[in-house]
Amino acid sequence: MSSRDADDTAGPVDQARRFAATHFPDALGVVLAGSTASGRTSATSDLDIAVLIEDGGETRRETLRFEGRLVELFVHTRAGLEGLFAADAASRRATMQHMYADGLVLFEREGAAARAKRHAEEALLKGPDALTPATVESRRYGLTDALDDLVDATDVVERLAVAGVVLSAAADLLFDHHRAWAGGGKWLPRRLLQADPRHGAALLDGHRRLCESGEPQGLASAAADVLTLAGGPLREGYARTWNSAAPVSEAAPDRT
Missing domain, CATH: 1.20.120 (Four Helix Bundle (Hemerythrin (Met), subunit A))
Structure with missing residues (x-):
């Protein structure tokens, strides 16, 4: 990141730190992700913040406003984070993994955020499972x-x-x-x-x-x-069957 980028993002990053200190002083780790962490911030950029908390807490997503700026908040326990990683891997987008791997650690206790970051990086390197x-x-x-x-x-x-x-x-x-x-x-x-x-x-x-x-x-x-x-065009010879008890995951093209 250039010195200009650092100057441009210092305000929102400090704002994110104040938010974490105010709302989650006992968190295991707080990570700032998204455009602010990557140096692409603008006057209207929100703060994407992931918060790792002790087990027994509530895993949730919430949108709120802090000091006039929108905050997209992702709060999770260790078990909750594993569940989010699994769901995001299944979606093939790995949203939470990217948040941790590419994000900026604002605060952590006993290396909790760093461990989550390494776990996310390993998952991203592995890549998604191949489609059937x-x-x-x-x-x-x-x-x-x-x-x-x-x-x-x-x-x-x-x-x-x-x-x-x-x-x-x-x-x-x-x-x-x-x-x-x-x-x-x-x-x-x-x-x-x-x-x-x-x-x-x-x-x-x-x-x-x-x-x-x-x-x-x-x-x-x-x-x-x-x-x-991917194997070329497919028209003649294509056929599919569905189990009536299972949801249809691939809808047929609209030919009306």
């Missing part, structure tokens, strides 16, 4: 279908809607191809570029150009390249 072959097939089929719709779309609004589906579906397959952690919202482009600078950048550039000009070919070409990495 059936899930990959379903997503290949879905992306193939969405690409057909993207090329055929004549309505501007429909084309933009389908473009979002194509970007999301291609990103999911690209993340799985590299066993990389996924992301949503502003973290989708960041994680895409981390996972695959070439294909990720092509997807994002194609999506941007479509939004700006309506031209779909760049996005269609980039998504087709990702589809090739």
